[in-house]
Amino acid sequence: MAETPRPEPRYGNRPTMKDVAARAGVGLKTVSRVVNGEPGVTPETEGRVREAIDALGFRRNDSARVLRKGRTATVGLVLEDLADPFYGQLSRAVEEVARAHGTLLINGSSAADPGREQELALTLCARRVDGLIVIPAGDDHRYLEPEMRAGVATVFADRPAGLIDADAVLSDGFGGARDGVAHLIAHGHRRIGFVGDRPRIHTAAERLRGYRAAMEDAGLPVDERWVASGSTEPERVTAALAAMLSGPEPVTALFAGNNRVTVTAVRVLAGRAGGGPPVALVGFDDVELGDVLGVTVIAQDPAALGRTAAELLFRRLDGAAEAPRRVVIGTRLVARGSGEVPPSSG
Amino acid sequence: MAETPRPEPRYGNRPTMKDVAARAGVGLKTVSRVVNGEPGVTPETEGRVREAIDALGFRRNDSARVLRKGRTATVGLVLEDLADPFYGQLSRAVEEVARAHGTLLINGSSAADPGREQELALTLCARRVDGLIVIPAGDDHRYLEPEMRAGVATVFADRPAGLIDADAVLSDGFGGARDGVAHLIAHGHRRIGFVGDRPRIHTAAERLRGYRAAMEDAGLPVDERWVASGSTEPERVTAALAAMLSGPEPVTALFAGNNRVTVTAVRVLAGRAGGGPPVALVGFDDVELGDVLGVTVIAQDPAALGRTAAELLFRRLDGAAEAPRRVVIGTRLVARGSGEVPPSSG
DNA sequence: TAGAGCCTCGAAAACGTTGTCATACCAGGG
DNA sequence: CCCTGGTATGACAACGTTTTCGAGGCTCTA
Numbered sequence: 001m002a003e004t005p006r007p008e009p010r011y012g013n014r015p016t017m018k019d020v021a022a023r024a025g026v027g028l029k030t031v032s033r034v035v036n037g038e039p040g041v042t043p044e045t046e047g048r049v050r051e052a053i054d055a056l057g058f059r060r061n062d063s064a065r066v067l068r069k070g071r072t073a074t075v076g077l078v079l080e081d082l083a084d085p086f087y088g089q090l091s092r093a094v095e096e097v098a099r100a101h102g103t104l105l106i107n108g109s110s111a112a113d114p115g116r117e118q119e120l121a122l123t124l125c126a127r128r129v130d131g132l133i134v135i136p137a138g139d140d141h142r143y144l145e146p147e148m149r150a151g152v153a154t155v156f157a158d159r160p161a162g163l164i165d166a167d168a169v170l171s172d173g174f175g176g177a178r179d180g181v182a183h184l185i186a187h188g189h190r191r192i193g194f195v196g197d198r199p200r201i202h203t204a205a206e207r208l209r210g211y212r213a214a215m216e217d218a219g220l221p222v223d224e225r226w227v228a229s230g231s232t233e234p235e236r237v238t239a240a241l242a243a244m245l246s247g248p249e250p251v252t253a254l255f256a257g258n259n260r261v262t263v264t265a266v267r268v269l270a271g272r273a274g275g276g277p278p279v280a281l282v283g284f285d286d287v288e289l290g291d292v293l294g295v296t297v298i299a300q301d302p303a304a305l306g307r308t309a310a311e312l313l314f315r316r317l318d319g320a321a322e323a324p325r326r327v328v329i330g331t332r333l334v335a336r337g338s339g340e341v342p343p344s345s346g
Numbered sequence: 347m348a349e350t351p352r353p354e355p356r357y358g359n360r361p362t363m364k365d366v367a368a369r370a371g372v373g374l375k376t377v378s379r380v381v382n383g384e385p386g387v388t389p390e391t392e393g394r395v396r397e398a399i400d401a402l403g404f405r406r407n408d409s410a411r412v413l414r415k416g417r418t419a420t421v422g423l424v425l426e427d428l429a430d431p432f433y434g435q436l437s438r439a440v441e442e443v444a445r446a447h448g449t450l451l452i453n454g455s456s457a458a459d460p461g462r463e464q465e466l467a468l469t470l471c472a473r474r475v476d477g478l479i480v481i482p483a484g485d486d487h488r489y490l491e492p493e494m495r496a497g498v499a500t501v502f503a504d505r506p507a508g509l510i511d512a513d514a515v516l517s518d519g520f521g522g523a524r525d526g527v528a529h530l531i532a533h534g535h536r537r538i539g540f541v542g543d544r545p546r547i548h549t550a551a552e553r554l555r556g557y558r559a560a561m562e563d564a565g566l567p568v569d570e571r572w573v574a575s576g577s578t579e580p581e582r583v584t585a586a587l588a589a590m591l592s593g594p595e596p597v598t599a600l601f602a603g604n605n606r607v608t609v610t611a612v613r614v615l616a617g618r619a620g621g622g623p624p625v626a627l628v629g630f631d632d633v634e635l636g637d638v639l640g641v642t643v644i645a646q647d648p649a650a651l652g653r654t655a656a657e658l659l660f661r662r663l664d665g666a667a668e669a670p671r672r673v674v675i676g677t678r679l680v681a682r683g684s685g686e687v688p689p690s691s692g
Numbered sequence: 693t694a695g696a697g698c699c700t701c702g703a704a705a706a707c708g709t710t711g712t713c714a715t716a717c718c719a720g721g722g
Numbered sequence: 723c724c725c726t727g728g729t730a731t732g733a734c735a736a737c738g739t740t741t742t743c744g745a746g747g748c749t750c751t752a
Contacts, residue, residue, distance in 0.1 A: 028703085107452075289639060
């Protein structure tokens with residue numbers, strides 16, 4: 001008995017163009033022409049082909065197409081964490097631009113781990129994405145140089161690339177933080193705390209720099225006990241805030257270096273409601289319901305960041321060959337109350 | 347003169363296994379064996395191959411691999427809007443499970459448009475994703491039947507499939523809404539408003555059903571002017587709330603059918619601060635900073651939803667062939683104040 | 693009527709990988 | 723010395739498309 005050796009159904013045994021061609025009684029290439037809307041097919045022939053396509057439930061295998069054409073119509077986006085609304089909005093904006101270019105988007109979360117960032121980026125390159133947008137977790141991107149030379153268009157977003165020269169789209173962290181702190185100073189504060197992320201992270205360093213610049217511009221000294229930069233886990237931030245807010249000369253105002261810190265700060269300040277004088281707060285990056293809570297923030301525009309990065313990427317893909325460019329997206333101070341509280345004591 | 351006809355650099359002219367083989371002086375298949383860690387290669391030969399790989403900067407072309415192997419190690423996720431934190435968390439959970447299975451995830455946002463949902467899902471199928479998780483925007487998914495028959499594992503999440511029999515992972519909208527409304531009733535309310543999404547949306551309908559069940563369980567009548575189900579755009583919701591909260595017999599409590607409505611309701615209620623008696627509020631689905639705002643909610647667990655859907659998907663991919671299953675994920679009432687306000691007048 | 697030119701169409705190569713199978717080689721046993 | 727059996731290796735087909743190129747049929751003009 002000719003026992004069939006279980007022919008391992010690829011793709012679940014889908015019909016191919018060859019099958020369609022056989023059924024329609026035409027050549028393979030004719031099917032290809034119909035599927036791709038290429039000219040040079042009689043309406044009558046086209047009809048037969050379409051009929052066969054419908055009958056068999058044929059759908060073109062884009063994997064094979066990609067292999068032949070050399071372009072995948074796919075771009076990759078490596079970010080920190082899709083569950084963070086900031087990145088969610090950014091990703092969505094990239095997706096929209098990609099869609100307008102007939103391109104799919106693969107997202108990957110690095111979880112702020114440089115190793116995972118690299119693994120992800122290289123995996124995407126192995127898939128031969130046409131382009132890559134990277135929100136750096138690490139600070140050495142030389143591993144991408146061979147890929148970029150090999151033709152993978154690459155744009156960095158939110159933070160610049162490390163140790164290589166590449167396109168980058170950034171928020172104005174320095175200017176934003178400076179404006180925010182100046183706002184607090186204008187409302188009479190002189191002892192202002194800063195809580196931000198590890199200064200190895202470019203954005204965090206820029207914001208800290210903005211804080212110091214604003215203080216210096218106003219001729220105010222900075223007591224290093226007012227500055228906390230490290231992990232932004234709630235516990236650490238809470239501890240840091242507790243330290244700044246106690247002692248004989250507590251800070252009267254806070255500048256929060258990112259939205260996670262802002263959220264924690266809001267919680268801490270709300271929690272001590274009865275237990276202390278009001279403390280002013282300005283946060284970098286907006287938070288949901290910030291308007292209801294009355295939190296004054298330096299608003300970034302994650303969608304603009306994503307859109308701009310994607311547009312730059314597609315310009316590169318369309319052949320633009322200028323030198324790497326750095327684009328800075330402005331921030332906006334949104335006053336909602338928490339930043340306009342006057343200092344509670346001299 | 348033999349003018350070179352501009353040889354159109356594919357993938358930017360990357361080296362292939364053939365190039366590596368040539369340089370190492372071995373056969374093509376041997377390179378393949380080394381790259382894939384297959385046995386049967388002398389350490390000495392392997393050394394030569396690795397050297398060539400490094401020298402040329404070779405990286406395997408996964409597109410070609412996919413074509414040959416028939417599996418893409420990619421799954422697709424069609425959701426409504428990645429910028430919505432609910433879907434962001436869900437997507438992230440799916441990504442983690444996929445990662446554990448060595449699989450990449452392609453997200454696509456349907457923007458709640460059934461046409462776009464279909465377009466996206468079919469595009470993903472053309473890419474030959476191994477599996478698909480769909481958060482329905484439309485209510486007819488027969489278009490996916492050929493794909494599923496052809497072997498694309500498919501799981502629906504958050505809402506069930508329309509007109510086909512398929513796996514689904516859902517939140518307990520009925521039970522959650524019933525509990526939330528019962529909570530308001532337990533605090534003395536008798537005139538309770540419901541604001542939710544269009545009842546064509548399964549989740550919205552379930553929640554409305556839960557509202558009615560709770561009212562009926564308590565023997566309370568429902569005045570249809572208390573029920574608003576339609577678009578959840580802020581303007582519409584604001585208008586609906588204004589109507590319910592005015593008149594001789596305004597509602598004393600509100601049940602918000604989803605997080606967008608909750609946010610709008612919080613804004614509206616905060617906005618009328620001085621202008622009316624306090625109104626109790628329970629929202630379906632948590633919102634960021636809900637704890638600080640003191641909003642009582644029926645919390646869903648988007649991460650559990652995503653994780654469960656992904657796990658079910660991979661079980662299918664591993665060959666599980668049971669009948670389609672429906673999994674329900676429980677909800678949790680989180681009391682934070684807004685739902686415990688007593689009625690302001692008889 | 694012949695030649696030119698256009699249009700429709702299909703055969704065959706190519707894309708870069710993996711699977712199948714044959715070959716060459718070596719050691720060991722008879 | 724031959725045969726057996728295992729190991730290392732490579733030649734070649736296959737995956738499902740797109741690309742290239744040429745064949746045939748038609749119309750038009752001279």
